[in-house]
Amino acid sequence: MFAYYFKLGLRNLRRNPALTALMVLILAVGVAASVSTLAILHVMSGDPIPGKSDRLFVPFIDNGQPDGYVLGAEPVDMQMAYPDAMNLLRKHPAERATAMFGTGMSIEPPRSDIPAFQAYGLAPTRAFFAMFDVPFLHGQPWTADDEARGANVVILNRTVAEKLFGDANPVGQRLIMNREPFTVVGVLGDWNPMPRYYKLIGSGPATGEEFMIPMATAVRKELTPYGSVNCSQVRDPGYASLLASECTWIQFWFETRSAFERAELQSFLENYAGEQRKLGRLKRNAPIELYDVMAWMEVRKVVGNDTKLSAWLAFGFLILCLVNTVGLLLAKFSARAPEVGIRRALGASRREIFQQFLIETGVIGLAGGLLGLLLAFGALALIGMQSRSMAAMARMDWEMLGLTFAISLCAALVAGLLPTWRACQVTPAIQLKSQ
Amino acid sequence: MEIRPILSALLRNKTGPILVAMQVALSLAILANALHIVNERREVAARPSGLSDEAATFYFSVRNLNQDTPDQMLATIKRELEVLRAVPGVASVAQVSQMPMSQSGGTTSIAADNRQQRESGYAATYFTGDSMVKTLGLKLVEGRDFHPQDIPEVNEQTNAEVPTLVIVTKPLADKLWPGAPAVGKTMYFGTGSSATGAQVIGVVEDLISAHAEIGETGIFSLIMPARQYGNGGAMYAIRSEPGQRDRVMQEAEQALRKSSATPMILRIKTVEDDRKDRYRADTALSWMLVTVSALLLLITCSGIVGMATLWVNQRRKQIGVRRALGARKLDILRYFIVENVMITSAGVVGGVLLGVGLNALLVSRLEMARLPLVYLVAGAIVFWAIGILSAYGPAWRAASISPALATRST
């Protein structure tokens, strides 16, 4: 019977083409709007490192000025000061830890046909690569020895490596950066976590950092931190005073062996803070916070207000389309009362009528889903025009594809419940008499 | 006007009217809020930057790849300024530390008195080694610009000098010293005993900050005199003669590259592009909201027309009977229009309530602004009009139904 009803449904679509087209179109538009915003939300708020996201933590130690501070007020900056970063790295309270800051260097390519250019990079400590499961195309992270010495070693991202060295393996090759020779020790594979959760403050290029050098090297060369440097007090000029000051410009991550060790880490940090207060720092006496990956993305508002607005809007729009569809279905089905009367007189039960019309609604839902999918692709393309980072996020994966049809089908079926139920209530006798 | 019987008949057949009223309510609520946001974003993106000719202004970020001493770097900067000034078509050049709407720049907290508990606000910190006021074409409304002797040479790596003179923007002056002239007053870089102050020597009408934040911070800016050097590079703002920007940009770049013995990294950006980039997301959101609003109107319209047509068709016999009993065409037309106005009104009332509720949600959860009443009022009027217009077609067709239908035997 399903196939029979399905065929009937298809045939009935053609009966009143204008009304059907309108219904399918409106449903499709509502579905497209919802799916495209959902797709973006899905990418933005999805777990970028499932399996590890509950044991990677960002610590927040508030070292701001006590004047005018109110408990619970939003902090000016959530990065870390250099002294705290170095202390925590040294004390090693968790399985792994890394500190990093963004910076820029000039690169003079070995090939003379490519002019010198300014590149954007990251200066993390060695543990970074293991902590974030960073894939390597060639080579590997620099050694502990390199790090200790602040050696001139660099890891390039795939795009830059190909730009400078073509397809060849550049490990071991030399490169002039900020007028000094650097040795390439590795090339990153394709690594595009969406969002780039490891460095949410003062984010780098949307396509990822172009190079990575040891933080010790960057400090030794007195490279200016790119991104955001926040100084709540006046400090002396010069790099040395930046390192010694309470200015925050470092981003820090801990990795614990399991999620259970979080409490341990928390109490360690609280002890550390207590020690520092005795030394006269951390005057605000603010509570110590630990954020895992998802909480960090939440606190940094990765899913911005505008994106949330779009999602709400799309949802409201879908509801409007739904209500509209109910009305149109009512109209469509009410015109079929004579047919229902005859079918019932010929022996169809109420349940069978219900099935028939619900399946017909389902056919409309599928048609709406198909059209909605096309429209959703268009909508995503439009949204991608907002910015390059948006363009990276505005994509559809198989999950979303399936979701499109699911939403369309469900919406149509929900909308069709009332009209279908009404259609079943038709009394055969009255309908037959009026012929 | 037979309002009571129409209402009574409507209430007996609630489903259709409720569906239409729901659509009107939803659309009105969403539309009012959406258009409010669009207008807000438009206003934000239309804020004046303070520049006299944005289309003719651009800037270079220069990085020299040579191991100069700081003094050599200073000399390079002076030389580069000469080179740039010599390019034909250049109206004015100035060394600057950041550019408006470039989304890259620093801010400082400010206070009228350093004994204050909390700072009065935050302001963008522009440093200039020449006359930024002249190059960007800012409008001085009080006091004066810096004289060359006011501008110290500051080695960023070693010099701890803090600025003693400052030019502020009018909004900032109005906040710190309302109703009084700002020139001569001292402005402090923060609160607390260690916060230093600088004397205000001039006020410009507008200068938007580098990040162009929404709210006060975006329009509070400070210009301080300093020829900064020592970090291996510099930023130069250039205003060309009107309409000649692109040509001057090309020639200036060539001239600058030629003037240096060692290769340099040169980044060029126009203020026009900066404005577009800064507001790209807002503009995109606005377009999306406008598109959705248009679709909302269309869909609601179609819903009303559909329902009205359905009811007319369902009541053909009844309409014939009414005509037989003496109703004129006008009476039938009026019946349907009144019926429709009732339903639309119910929808409008629901929409206003829903709109206020939606806005409260937006304000509390998404940090949006409160909705002014005028949007709801305008929206109500629009939907009333749409309701009447949409119903007109079906109502007209209803009025054309022949009274002879009454005697037909079905």
Add this chain to the structure above:
Amino acid sequence: MLRMTNLSKVYRTHMIETHALRGFEIDVKQGEFVTVTGPSGSGKTSFLNIAGLLEEFTSGEYILDGVNVKGLDDAARSRLRNEKLGFIFQGFNLIPDLNLFDNVDVPLRYRGFNARERKGRIEDALAKVGLASRMKHYPAELSGGQQQRVAIARALAGSPKLLLADEPTGNLDTRMARGVMELLEEINAAGTTILMVTHDPELAVRTHRNVHIIDGQVSDLVRHTPSLVDAGAATAGATA
């Protein structure tokens, strides 16, 4: 009261012409109770529609209560219909979403009476048909006979000069039908002219006179029931 002279009604569709009425003549005096009979397709419905100003006619003359109907526009005909005529239909044609009070109210609203006048007339009309106690009920709650009586009340509420009834007992059982006929006779006795179209020969004989239509023309003016034999003779003797 109602006089039609040489009336014709032609329906034209594409290339087919149907003459529903041809050279039709009728003269109904004030206070008469006249039935109109005839087989299906004879033109009874067209006659009723034209008499009730529901349709226009092709040629001839129609004078209703001294007013020449020709050339009146739609608004004027509606007005005339509203003021002078009352309708009773075979299918009752009550508006299902309105209660009895509001149903009887419908023609009065188009008349322009004020609220007090309308209320008075409605209550009187419903009382006359014996349904005043059920004013707030809905048509679906009433039997067929009761619904028809409400329809009569609706027709009477405006104090019409002429009542047009289209098979008023067609959908009723014999008992209810008799009740309705008695009511109509009462109304006629009170002074309202009644023109009734009917199939039922038994009803035809109860009235003052009977007009028989065959093929769009009046065939018999005599007050008697046409039998099968006479029908043939009547056709043969059809006059122009």
